[in-house]
Amino acid sequence: MTDASSPVAHLSPVRPATETAIDLDHIGKSFRMENGRELVAIDEVSLKIGKGEFVALLGPSGCGKSTILRLVAALEAPSRGRVVVEGREPEDLSRAHRLGVAFQDHALLPWLTISANVALPFQLAGRSVDRKRVEELIRLVGLAGFEQARPRQLSGGMRQRASIARSLVLHPDVLLLDEPFGALDAVTRRQMNVELQRIWTDERITTLLVTHSVEEALFLADRVVVMSGRPGRVIKTIEVPFERPRQPAIMRSAEFHDLVDELTLALEPEEAA
Template sequence: MTESATDTIQSGGSAATAAGSTAAVRPAPAEAIALRNVTMSFDLGRSKRMTALEDFNLSVAEGEFVALLGPSGCGKSTVLRLVTGLEQATSGEVLVEDKAPADLAKSHRLGVAFQEHALLPWSSVRENIALPFRLARRAVDWQRVDELIRLVGLVGFEKARPRQLSGGMKQRVAIARALVLSPDVLLLDEPFGALDAVTRRRMNGELARIWEEQHITTLLVTHDVEEAVLLADRVVVLTGRPGRVRHVQTVDMPRPRHADITRSAEFRAVVDHLTDLLDVDRKAE
């Protein structure tokens, strides 16, 4: 237990020192997530197979925020599930911190928020956020839990049960839960997909603010172009099934990015460009 705690401090604490000391072995910047020539196909029975991903390549650097953008059913959630270790690639290589993805989950250094919040209905907000501590069999750091409740703006709702919360609040609890152990890698699978446009926009603003505070390596899966451009350092646009990388867009607008940035000409231009790229698919269909 002490060992894994030290690990976290080393890898998350000072990226500069870590990169400097390992420069001889591995050129910086360190690669946090790597998918190489990944193909993923599912057996549908009666000798039919569905190929979700084909020859897929993706690399996310340590401390980088990457958004996967694509039409629904293009396999972007499959990419995320491969990185969590919940699914195994049919062929190719998936590495997280140079190891098998499941290793990160086993050592409790992965944070995930799914589209369905999946909170425990019998637990309070506070207990739900503390859950990762319990699953890691560590003593709950209540200070950390309360800090996250403040961060996601749920002060006063600590004792509420999930069913008493709105959809947006539940997602904020799910994100706080994903962050509570200070994970090395954060994976977000359309966390605001089920929310209305206004709430979604506000949540995006909050996620941007939260991310500013601790630059965690993040992979976000979304079909919302504005969301991707607002949050990410790089946006990877996927083709329709089978999913391949169509385009990689670097977004170097300065941070912190506030909601007003979405009205700037530069932002609109990037959004329009990416939307066009997504539309190519639909025309082809």
């Protein structure tokens, strides 16, 4: 168990990571298409994510960034190379209920209340529901008062908040976020980024975020990894220099804008030429 439950209120170093939490060792993934041809989704990717580090995978759609997340989540197996999470096979981690996940599709169960949806991971892990933890998270994501509502009664942004609360409820060792705000409008999305940053700074969980938004990656992550499209490769890695907790104001700073430009250029090299 980690001690991530005790909120770290004070300012800590930007990069506390020393120990490796997620190790992608020369992984590749190919799919066989219906016409018999092979599609190389990930060519060769090596990436180490430290304990308590927040890494954002940035890339155009179809570059295999979601596939990398699915490999870490043990939803798929690599064709080549090896994935090690917390020193073990990824499957061991999900079987031990130590993963948290949120997808672009909120994937809330329509027949459960928000409170029951957030409590679901406890039940899937066969543990008794920690009511206090559920309440705390619902409050933390700003859904207090909506505990007994059903997902369909909430807006898209509120559903994603519930989905984030659910991903954190078990104090996971590793948090996987697959475009969690991809379906939201720009204003809601920015607001959600600010809140996720605040919550994450309290919990400091090893996190892999998959996104195609440059601003989102920069504002949230300690390190941004840029991938190229088909076949997926890592083409650029930058350390994010901003200290935590981060204020929304940094998004207006010149440094932030320079980094946005740099990453955008890396994403669209042909347009720059």
